[in-house]
Amino acid sequence: MGKEHNTVQYIQTAAGERLAVIPEAEYQRMVEALEDRQDIKATRKIMARLKDGTEELIPTEFVNRLIDGENAIKVWREFRGMSADDLAEKVGISVNDLSAIETGDGDGSFGSIKKIAAALRISVDDLA
Template sequence: MVKPKIITTPSGDRLAILPLADYERLVDAAAMAADIATYDEFHRKLSTGMEELVPAAFADRIIDGENKIKVWREFRNLSARELADKAEISAAFLSQIESGARDGSFDTIKKIAAALGITVDDLA
């Protein structure tokens, strides 16, 4: 890398002038450092249980529009009855929510999310 030329603007700001190729290498290196930091943070969270990996088959079901509660329930290997009990709602009501026949209140969705070990945002 070439030593940059330093200039001072009329307002007193000091600027470094360097070849475009050197500037682009610096930008690429900064982007790579940010990517590595993001990767490392994800793996730290994964190792502490703050993050989890969801198999593509389950993610694809959500992307395809299947009911998120049902997909997460099946991912957690819970029966409808088990999830309903954990969320303190009736199995019939859970079935209606999963089928789209009824909407759950925010409090109900919050209970379901907590029972699934996810956030309400994961069900939005």
């Protein structure tokens, strides 16, 4: 660390609180170090969630499709590597019903949507 650490000035307020005044460059360095530490802590949390399976990475291709408004069930189904037949069978609905939901020609019951979300290992909110 440089000589700027020797330029700390102490002042006392009227209320008796003692304050340390440091050069702005040193203050900025301290703020950046704190932000770096917070970033490292957040990264460690995400890495732990990835390791234990409570978090997953989704390729940009699929994220962009969701952002662009493509049907979320279809995007998640394809991300999971499932065919429409696979998902329909797992959920207990016909492929035609699933197709209607994915194309927007049908809404599907809330119960079906919950089953679809569970089969895709996502929350119902991820389909909204």
